[in-house]
Amino acid sequence: MMPHRSYRRVSPEVRDAAVAQVVALTGRLRSESEACRIVADQIGVHTNSVRNWVRAAEGPGLERMDASALRRKVAALQQQLAAAAEVNRALADTLNESRRRT
Known part of the structure; x- marks a missing residue:
């Protein structure tokens, strides 16, 4: 026992x-x-x-997510990546513009 x-x-x-x-x-x-x-x-x-x-x-970890949950996760991450890329472009443009003025 x-x-x-x-x-x-x-x-x-x-x-x-x-x-x-x-x-x-x-x-x-x-x-x-x-x-x-x-x-x-x-x-x-x-x-x-x-x-x-x-x-x-x-x-839940990726290994425990079903296919539709993974697709939603990928879509959300793609949106975040696109938003971050846009912010980076804007920052780069601002930096380049300020360098041209100097």
């Missing part, structure tokens, strides 16, 4: 704070896994719990 496992309840506020801390630490540490381990140790939960919270906050 397997021993009964007891899991500590963690409030949504603590989960949100843990996810935010992992995101903040990930840029400063070697990996997201290391950030999850550090945060998990701080709040007294298993590393995989924190990792699961981070994954849930990120939303």
